[in-house]
Amino acid sequence: MPLVNMKPLLRDAMENGYAVAAFNLVDYGSTKAMVKAAEELNAPVICQTSAKTIKFYSHKEIVSWVRTAAEDSPVPVVLHLDHCKDLEMIEACAKAGWTSIMIDASELPFEENLEMSKRVRDIADKYGVGMEAELGQIMGVEDDMVVAEEESVLTDPEDAQKFCDALDLSAFACAVGTAHGFYHGDPKVDFDRIEAINKLTKTPMALHGGTGLSDEVFRKAIERGAAKINISTNLKHVFVESFVKYHMENPKDFEPLRVIDAQYQACKLLFSSFIAKFGGENRAPAYLSKAA
Ligand code: 13P
Numbered sequence: 001m002p003l004v005n006m007k008p009l010l011r012d013a014m015e016n017g018y019a020v021a022a023f024n025l026v027d028y029g030s031t032k033a034m035v036k037a038a039e040e041l042n043a044p045v046i047c048q049t050s051a052k053t054i055k056f057y058s059h060k061e062i063v064s065w066v067r068t069a070a071e072d073s074p075v076p077v078v079l080h081l082d083h084c085k086d087l088e089m090i091e092a093c094a095k096a097g098w099t100s101i102m103i104d105a106s107e108l109p110f111e112e113n114l115e116m117s118k119r120v121r122d123i124a125d126k127y128g129v130g131m132e133a134e135l136g137q138i139m140g141v142e143d144d145m146v147v148a149e150e151e152s153v154l155t156d157p158e159d160a161q162k163f164c165d166a167l168d169l170s171a172f173a174c175a176v177g178t179a180h181g182f183y184h185g186d187p188k189v190d191f192d193r194i195e196a197i198n199k200l201t202k203t204p205m206a207l208h209g210g211t212g213l214s215d216e217v218f219r220k221a222i223e224r225g226a227a228k229i230n231i232s233t234n235l236k237h238v239f240v241e242s243f244v245k246y247h248m249e250n251p252k253d254f255e256p257l258r259v260i261d262a263q264y265q266a267c268k269l270l271f272s273s274f275i276a277k278f279g280g281e282n283r284a285p286a287y288l289s290k291a292a
Contacts, residue, residue, distance in 0.1 A: 008132030018279030100130035140180030178209035198225025242266030
């Protein structure tokens with residue numbers, strides 16, 4: 001089916017106590033694997049792209065991969081732009097076929113962040129796509145953005161309410177103690193903050209920094225309003241390690257398709273396990289019946 005807007009998908013997730021998995025795609029194989037994993041579980045999925053990945057390939061290539069993978073699939077697939085600070089790139093994505101865009105102006109003071117995010121609200125409206133914006137600063141390294149632990153600012157629930165009321169977001173990204181990249185030590189996720197933010201904003205929360213969180217953390221975050229959960233680092237590792245592992249185990253096999261297939265299967269397994277963990281299994285029909 002054609003790519004879908006993120007908003008109704010995440011509303012359904014928030015209202016029914018599950019989260020839609022969002023994976024940062026790397027190439028066509030990993031894109032196809034995430035859509036196939038979703039299809040096998042009859043689940044919705046979000047294929048998302050970092051700005052760096054778009055610059056490496058092109059808008060045209062990425063849209064064609066995701067559309068191709070989704071076209072013959074019966075499950076809803078979103079193409080979302082992850083953390084982006086560049087309004088030109090954001091508009092180019094919306095124009096090229098992304099069905100959701102994210103502005104990350106979280107390093108700016110509240111009013112400037114809101115102002116910049118409102119400009120992206122206009123872009124999202126112009127193209128009829130979903131929108132995510134961020135308030136507070138999430139720790140760790142994502143794309144080329146680095147936020148050290150001492151610089152990270154957890155999101156204030158009342159500011160979050162003002163921000164969300166002004167923006168009508170499909171997903172609200174906020175800092176609740178999770179971090180991009182692998183955790184050093186136990187993550188200190190602030191569940192009370194997740195709950196307080198969700199109560200005031202009534203907006204599906206995007207939980208960033210999914211790699212390395214326990215099943216228990218996922219469950220508690222979803223119960224309190226996390227409706228989109230981002231996974232990137234974990235995929236990067238499986239993508240590289242599965243390729244290397246195949247070659248180490250089969251040093252004389254130089255048939256690329258077998259190597260690529262081993263990588264594809266490993267990525268698909270990773271995607272399936274997260275989709276199922278977040279409660280996405282058999283959730284596609286709810287979206288499809290609402291959309292009909
Ligand atoms: P991880 O790299 O920790 O999985 O986080 C992904 C993310 O939040 C992308 O925005």
